[in-house]
Amino acid sequence: MKVSIIGQGYVGLTISAHASRVHEVIGFDLNKKVVSDLNQGISHIEGVLSSDLKEAIENGTYRATLDPSEIATSDIVVIAVPTPLDDVRKPDLTYIDSACKVIADNVTGPILIINESTSFPGTIRNYIKPAIEKYSKVKFDHLYAISPERVDPGRKDFNQKNTPRLYAGLTTEATAKTREFYSTFCDNLIEVSSPEVAEAAKLFENTFRQVNIALVNELAQISHALGIDVRETLEAAATKPYGFMKFSPSAGVGGHCIPVDPSYLADVAEKVGIEATFIKRANEVNLDMPKYIARRIEKDNSGSLKGKKILVVGVAYKPNVADTRETPAELLIDALNDLGAVITWSDPVVGNWHGSDSSPLAGADIAVVVTKHDVVASEDILKSAPYVFDTTGKVKGAVQL
């Protein structure tokens, strides 16, 4: 089959890499550098090997393009574009809308359209299908389906092949064709009764994480006030063999999913007259963690951070990836700046962030570890400043969250 994948980021490129082992894949993206690099076999995504990309290019089964007309004769188009929040933290479907326009303007016959971008229940039925129909000059009877992506970039044990995949079409035929497509490169397919169930399940998976992370972050604050070690408490609770799942405290949540997706659920809930109180409170707690950490550090340092040189260690949102989207390091830097500190950051995996390069691990009055990559040694972090505050629980000998 000819499969076009709109968006060649974390999700789109990952699917492209797997699908191109079986199908002819066109990876359409608007980013010139991404497309140019991909066509030279250079992957910008953890988990997609440049060598695999090169092999697919050589076999003629993968090509990236900036030209939307190349999707024309596709059998299947997969949408994998960002679904962020806008300035007031409401769902922003601008990218989905532009992908719908690309499809409407370029496909030349009836095809299967699958959305892998994360969005609220009803997106494929009430938003994507009507948008494509509205933009299409020639009307085709397309099939529509949803299969939310669960990829966890940087993860080694679960990948596109062995991660169970939910799917559902708007019609029985769409469901069957979606199954046929994914079964060529995924081992475990789970059909659900409607696209809305698949869309809601994806949002709930990430909401579950967001709420539990907030809960454990609140416990970290309670424990500190009580003089109890929160991580020891969690280890102790985790010895219960049933009914408990351990989450770890941190500087907050980051990435394109956990801080964002729950607000999609909260928004759709509000539209049907239900207030998603847990999601709102979890957002507040997680977004407040950087301020809490800054206040703790201030208290430990004679009550003032004015003019203190603070090194933020690890600005990626999680270990061993270069992704800085929604990183809590950003809010922590703001909070420390507000208290008068002079901030630098160090992250060899990220390298360059907001136009500046990673600083060496040295010469600070205070170091704060937000993310601990495997390539950064704890001993080097401990040597970088006389006072080191660790939000990760991985730097033994530092002051712990």
Ligand SMILES: NC(=O)c1ccc[n+]([C@@H]2O[C@H](COP(=O)([O-])OP(=O)(O)OC[C@H]3O[C@@H](n4cnc5c(N)ncnc54)[C@H](O)[C@@H]3O)[C@@H](O)[C@H]2O)c1
């Ligand atoms: N990153 C993850 O770990 C992850 C996991 C599961 C689901 N998701 C979801 O998948 C979707 C995509 O996320 P991502 O992390 O891959 O984003 P990303 O930012 O890594 O990649 C998106 C790509 O889409 C391109 N793009 C935007 N609009 C386009 C258009 N109209 N036409 C063509 N290309 C366009 C961008 O240039 C970018 O390269 C989101 O809905 C996200 O919530 C992400």
